[in-house]
Amino acid sequence: MTQSRQIKLAAYLVGTGMHIASWRHPHAKRNASIDIDYYQDLAKKAEEGKFDVAFIADSLAINSESHPNILNRFEPITLITALANATKKIGVVATASTSYIEPFNQARLFASVDHISKGRAGWNVVTTRDLSGNTARNFSKQEHYEHDYRYERAEEFLDVVFGLWQSWEKDAFIQNKETATFYDRSKLHTLNHKGEFFQVEGPLNIGPSPQGRPVIFQAGSSPAGQRLAARSADVIFTHQFDYEKGQLFYKNIKQQIADAGRNPDDVYILQAISPIIGDTLAEAKQKKADLDALITDEQVLLFLQDYFHGKVDFHGASANEPALSFGLDTLQGVRYEFRERFQKDLLSANPTLRELYSWLTGSKEIDALVGTPEQIANELIRWFEGRVADGFMLMTPLLPDGLDEFVDKVVPLLQEKGLFRTEYEGNTLREHFGIPFPLQTTNKQSEVKTNEI
Incomplete structure (x- = not known):
């Protein structure tokens, strides 16, 4: 049928x-x-x-x-x-x-x-x-x-x-x-x-x-x-x-x-x-902000250091620094999913390291x-x-x-x-x-x- x-x-x-x-x-x-x-x-x-x-x-x-x-x-x-x-x-x-x-x-x-x-x-x-x-x-x-x-x-x-x-x-x-x-x-x-x-x-x-x-x-x-x-x-x-x-x-x-x-x-x-669901848009955005506020800078930087296999030195960086300042838009030998999905978007979006972290971990949401x-x-x-x-x-x-x-x-x-x-x-x-x-x-x-x- x-x-x-x-x-x-x-x-x-x-x-x-x-x-x-x-x-x-x-x-x-x-x-x-x-x-x-x-x-x-x-x-x-x-x-x-x-x-x-x-x-x-x-x-x-x-x-x-x-x-x-x-x-x-x-x-x-x-x-x-x-x-x-x-x-x-x-x-x-x-x-x-x-x-x-x-x-x-x-x-x-x-x-x-x-x-x-x-x-x-x-x-x-x-x-x-x-x-x-x-x-x-x-x-x-x-x-x-x-x-x-x-x-x-x-x-x-x-x-x-x-x-x-x-x-x-x-x-x-x-x-x-x-x-x-x-x-x-x-x-x-x-x-x-x-x-x-x-x-x-x-x-x-x-x-x-x-x-x-x-x-x-x-x-x-x-x-x-x-x-x-x-x-x-x-x-x-x-x-x-x-x-x-x-x-x-x-x-x-x-x-x-x-x-x-x-x-x-x-x-x-x-x-x-x-x-992320809220009875109002403001409530949903607040839920997301509340979750993101629980992420530590150390988690962000350690993850990125591991993700890029040490090709980029994030030592002493702040998670709020722009990712472009680390040359990630031109970095060679990176993983397929980064190269195909994210690398081209770096110039237009200009994310911080914290925002890039969200992209890579899947917690970056479609608005x-x-x-x-x-x-x-x-x-x-x-x-x-x-x-x-x-x-x-x-x-x-x-x-x-x-x-x-x-x-x-x-x-x-x-x-x-x-x-x-x-x-x-x-x-x-x-x-x-x-x-x-x-x-x-x-x-x-x-x-x-x-x-x-």
């Missing part, structure tokens, strides 16, 4: 929120990042709002400049398993790297969560950025994999995992007690993969889930990341601050999906947003997303109808306040416009999105719509 296009929503759950100083806010819960009851309450609130996904990020290393909410937190696959048991409908998605685990382990972990959640699991595929500088050394390696190499390796990694998830046909386990036949041998498929990076025989020791396989999320913005997403992702998570640039990204990635031989309408693009529920709903509708996004990843600066306010005040406005569900359409994450259901095949993969199964 064909449905009109509707907004998709994911809740990014991370301790007390995305803002680096959120833990200092009077409403923040102590030890939120390792409080399972707190996380389950967040997931239940997102489910109350009929969100598609409760999303958990990850990193494999920390240092003294790491965000407070990642210094002490749960392993994400373990966490989403607990969230699945506390909820009934909402999808649960965990971030997991392809660089520091074997494909067989990853396939088994996510297949297990998919069974436990009854078909609500998703995997956010990352290759791991070495923001801490010591990721490789946590895994008995001296050097982190180079960027393009990581993505080449990830493509084969996903091929292996997808193949392992097809080890068993859905009706293979007949368990006939009279004939002593536990499974139909003709419905077992051994992978026997021999590639450039991996040699994996298989089969996987767990059968297919109600949704065939977990839903694949991917957030790469570099050319290599976009190529991987276009080839393999069901949902693409991006962070475009500008409406026109967002439209261009949307158009380009949809074309890459088509070029990869896939239907662009079957892949969803979620734009990251960090709204229209600091305001009343009506302002924010209207801006999301504009981005959705303008084909900048198929939905949004809510990365609220302060939890639980931001999630509570969005569910209670913004979601009803989207529902009134007929652009967001009032009830879940099905039970699995694939059904929430309407993502094609993968059919078992021993050669080229084929797919049919979920509602045709």
Whole structure:
């Protein structure tokens, strides 16, 4: 059955929120990042709002400049398993790297969560950025994999995992007690993969889930990341601050999906947003100012020193000094996301170091997303109808306040416009999105719509 296009929503759950100083806010819960009851309450609130996904990020290393909410937190696959048991409908998605685990382990972990959640699991595929500088050394390696190499390796990694998830046909386990036949041998498929990076025989020791396989999320913005997403992702998570640039990204990635031989309408693009909601515009602006006032100069300068890998000396600087005075507009060898998203804007915006910090940490907001529920709903509708996004990843600066306010005040406005569900359409994450259901095949993969199964 064909449905009109509707907004998709994911809740990014991370301790007390995305803002680096959120833990200092009077409403923040102590030890939120390792409080399972707190996380389950967040997931239940997102489910109350009929969100598609409760999303958990990850990193494999920390240092003294790491965000407070990642210094002490749960392993994400373990966490989403607990969230699945506390909820009934909402999808649960965990971030997991392809660089520091074997494909067989990853396939088994996510297949297990998919069974436990009854078909609500998703995997956010990352290759791991070495923001801490010591990721490789946590895994008995001296050097982190180079960027393009990581993505080449990830493509084969996903091929292996997808193949392992097809080890068993859905009706293979007949368990006939009279004939002593536990499974139909003709419905077992051994992978026997021999590639450039991996040699994996298989089969996987767990059968297919109600949704065939977990839903694949991917957030790469570099050319290599976009190529991987276009080839393999069901949902693409991006962070475009500008409406026109967002439209261009949307158009380009949809074309890459088509070029990869896939239907662009079957892949969803979620734009990251960090709204701050007030009953009035003045109240929303004050909330933002109150949060920003909790950031220390030391945090700003230590973060920037780490972000630019010591290429710029911020020693003795003030966070209120203009970033242009440090030559950041012409700095060479900087990260892709800085070069592509921020470096060109430095001349026109002339931010202070504190403001630049806000850009880089994602706490710089689109002005229209600091305001009343009506302002924010209207801006999301504009981005959705303008084909900048198929939905949004809510990365609220302060939890639980931001999630509570969005569910209670913004979601009803989207529902009134007929652009967001009032009830879940099905039970699995694939059904929430309407993502094609993968059919078992021993050669080229084929797919049919979920509602045709």
